[in-house]
Amino acid sequence: MGSSEPDDTLESYGTDIGSQTSSLARLREWVLVEANRLLIAASISLFVFVFFLVLSELGIISFVNDDSVTRLAGGMIAGTFSLVTLVVSINQLILSQEFASAGNAQNQLAEIMEIRADIAAQSNVPASPASPTKLLELLVETIAVHASELADATTAHDDSEHSELVRTFTNSIEESTDRTRDTLEHTQFGTFTAVSTAVEYDATWQLYVARQLREQYGDSLSSAATTTVDELIETLELFITAREHFKTTYLQRELTQFSQLTIYCGVPAILAAMTIGLLYGGFSGAMISGSYQPYIISGLIAIVVSPLSLLASYILRTAAVTRRTASIGPMLPQKAPEEGPFEVSYGDDMD
Template structure:
């Protein structure tokens, strides 16, 4: 780092400041790539909101609610059995659940209609969608020098492989450059990119669309900060880079930029797929939930269960189990929307914009 020429020959920056600035500069190049490394959230939270199977998450939520209900009923409400039969508590509880299930199911049907409406439109709009899709595929084929795959995971792998190849070309082109700082920056940057590309390609291998595996792997490719690094290297060392070097950097930047819209398109398709899955599952779960709620309302309001199971009142167990079953549609909604909302939050910005404090 050189001193300011206008400050005079006797004025130098303090050594400590030089070290701090250089350290920050190096940390920018080595920014974490994977979703886990980029966030400060625990693995358990990421698994629960993103990676875990949604049906398994729903079951765990249901089990947690049931156990919580039983514990509260047994430990904190000693007269729970008499309370549940007094003041029409059963009737109030499950009549409310019937209304909630019907309202929630109607809401889900509305969500499905919104998703379906996005696919409808006049012929001109459909033709424009097709034209935009084919233009993007043709540009991608020029970039990867091969036909663009039809499978979403293979399509993303080809783009990532293209960034990997161009990063290696950049590293080889700068290998003989006389600027040691430039060579060190490019080596660190390309090493990080190549390592990240290999990791994501392995995750995409065999991943099928419809599951979260494709989008989860795509989120682990931190393309935005890589675009920024390409721009920064070109801006910081214009005098040390030849026209050929600049062309290689521009090519790498273009390839990285293609990953953004490709990932966003696949993310949109996955969101639509997931919301339709959610709608179907809630509709399926609504029928047994209504049956249980109606049965409790019609048959259990005056029924007394004096026995216990494992030291727990049967009344508490039956009411807790019935209430849990009626909540299944809502728990499904929680598990699916948690994933969709988290993925959407992590991909709000397209391109080299850093929204997370941990990445600044």
């Protein structure tokens, strides 16, 4: 690897902040992770209402046939019961993770306190912040400080190729940390913005590059630069660990909220499906005027699908977050085999 292509070879292939440039990509990102889940669920239900109303106005469907509507109502009742039962099972699974014996709870507390102590020591603070957002912000700031120190330690080095490579790497870190800190400063944990910002920060790629620099060029770097690289690697590892912990905690809260909302919407959904069937229970057919049928039935169907709308909106977000953090450490499943600055094969470390 030469110094003539440092920008290309050290390009991040992760999910770094600010990578979405096109309008379609930003809209997709907004729908998947950024938008309020209740807003997405309400939009889906509204779309269902408009969809059936338009089909009725165009004469493609009709709400006149009693047998068709009652069969539809029966199917919706069964489907809603199944969905609510599934959500209750998911909620019980989440709650089961909260049950722990005294020994397990003590071990979990000891592990968390050990990580927090490591973060405090690495960041040169008396104690790590209690707020998850402030803790992540502190780690990002520490990463930026180590990157700046690494750049300073490499500036005076005689090897211009390695100096240029390290400066390119540290410049990319400083740009990423600046964007991340700006976002974290205006967010609170409990909103998805904090978790999304931590997930989007490309610490995994930075850890990969830092480890490669340390192992391949450690002998040619100064002692100060080598020490700083080791500190940067340790801080990145702590950031990834903290991010995974907070991501898990947030997703537990997210899925618990989803379970509650599904129960809240499940009862009205079942009542709406029953109402559809009862509206066509008379001997003379529908109990409502034909001019109002499309609006009433479409509205009731929109209520019936509200639990499904909630399921779709929450699963879209949790699946997107889980996919982007499918691995821990410098294992990049989204990265193509031919991409990246470092190519190694068996025996490369043997002279």
